[in-house]
């Protein structure tokens with residue numbers, strides 16, 4: 001036992017600024033015992049939190065929203081320091097998105113969570129009234145990644161809390177400081193300490209949280225970890241939402257505006273240094289536009305300024321750590337060996353810092369290359385030509401992933417028609433990535449990109465159990481389908497079925513007479 005404790009106390013985490021290598025803070029990993037205790041406290045606090053009612057919880061969210069707005073610059077700076085993204089991106093893709101998610105819940109949660117009457121169509125059950133009741137799960141565990149260290153856990157947490165759950169969050173081991181900022185802000189807004197708790201830890205701590213007695217899990221991260229979690233969750237039938245990786249295709253059709261689409265491709269591939277689940281990871285361009293599109297992408301990429309995200313001139317920040325850089329390098333090596341052409345970039349920028357990689361545009365890529373099949377999660381834009389819409393759809397769907405996609409065309413109807421044929425949780429016509437900032441829109445994937453949804457109405461629905469309450473309007477009446485079977489019962493039930501479902505009006509009428517016992521002939 002002591003040995004085990006000793007092993008646990010020796011697990012240390014270090015939070016580092018990826019742009020400079022500066023150590024921001026050191027942590028000790030939460031032990032299994034501490035994680036179980038946190039879940040226990042969350043469980044004990046849940047009744048009182050749920051008992052407050054939705055309106056009072058909404059007022060806490062309102063205080064959170066105001067508080068976040070007041071310290072938006074500090075939060076954005078903390079995100080940039082720990083995750084590396086340019087400050088402007090931290091403000092727009094993290095702080096703004098969370099402010100708006102709070103706005104959505106403040107406006108809509110009461111209506112979406114209230115009981116809903118359920119109409120009965122079956123005549124046999126007309127004397128009963130039904131209601132759908134949405135109940136919190138209890139304790140929701142959230143495990144989040146480092147690439148959107150504020151918005152991902154915050155959006156899921158706000159939905160879980162407003163629905164009456166308590167939350168235990170295990171953030172990425174790389175971005176604990178930002179998670180603690182979120183915790184401080186929630187507590188300052190009136191969320192009791194045991195209602196929202198952050199446990200700092202690594203993968204093993206995440207695994208311990210899955211094994212603790214949580215009632216629901218919202219996990220965001222890689223496909224590999226997601227699969228491990230799905231197995232562990234299956235053991236105890238723990239309901240899970242899995243938001244996993246992506247390999248999002250961008251389809252540039254023959255009538256697209258090359259200038260607009262190339263700007264979108266460059267931003268979509270390099271925002272957050274390509275470390276976004278919704279990044280443009282594969283770009284397919286109609287052969288007639290291929291040369292001009294490549295030229296435009298190369299020109300725009302050359303102009304990007306790579307550096308520390310705190311510098312207002314910076315467009316692209318560092319990658320988060322060495323492991324990510326190595327993945328990018330291995331994808332590049334493989335692509336070059338198989339005949340891809342590097343138009344821009346293709347190497348580390350050691351003169352800028354240890355974690356910087358040059359935004360890279362690749363031409364002549366094929367589906368044999370890892371860069372077109374595996375999640376690269378770095379600043380790489382591989383571009384491939386296609387001949388017609390059929391081929392474009394086939395290439396887009398030729399992937400194990402299915403998070404999001406985009407279609408570029410001047411003809412919206414054509415774009416929307418193609419969107420329906422692409423296997424993805426979201427397809428945007430003439431835009432990339434911004435779906436994440438539409439608080440009403442569900443976020444989530446198909447195929448290996450995950451199970452379930454976060455954000456908006458459907459994200460809120462994930463945080464509640466649906467209960468059906470059925471109540472009889474005539475409590476003193478025995479039901480006709482209870483025991484007492486016999487010839488009369490059979491005749492009446494046959495009639496009852498005819499009355500509702502027979503083809504002709506005449507048959508239905510005769511069925512009604514038999515059901516009521518007015519007509520007794522078996523032949524009728």
Ligand code: NAD
Pocket residue numbers: 143144145146147148152170171172173201202203204205206207208210220221222223224225226228229243244245246276277375377403444445449450
């Ligand atoms: P990751 O899978 O390595 O880690 C994610 C989280 O899981 C971290 O908190 C980590 O500590 C924890 N973890 C690791 N092993 C665990 C285990 N066995 N049990 C429980 N928890 C464990 O992913 P990452 O590198 O932090 O994030 C990048 C990945 O996340 C990419 O694949 C990206 O596409 C994906 N992502 C998906 C979405 C989405 O919404 N679909 C959003 C952002 C990121």
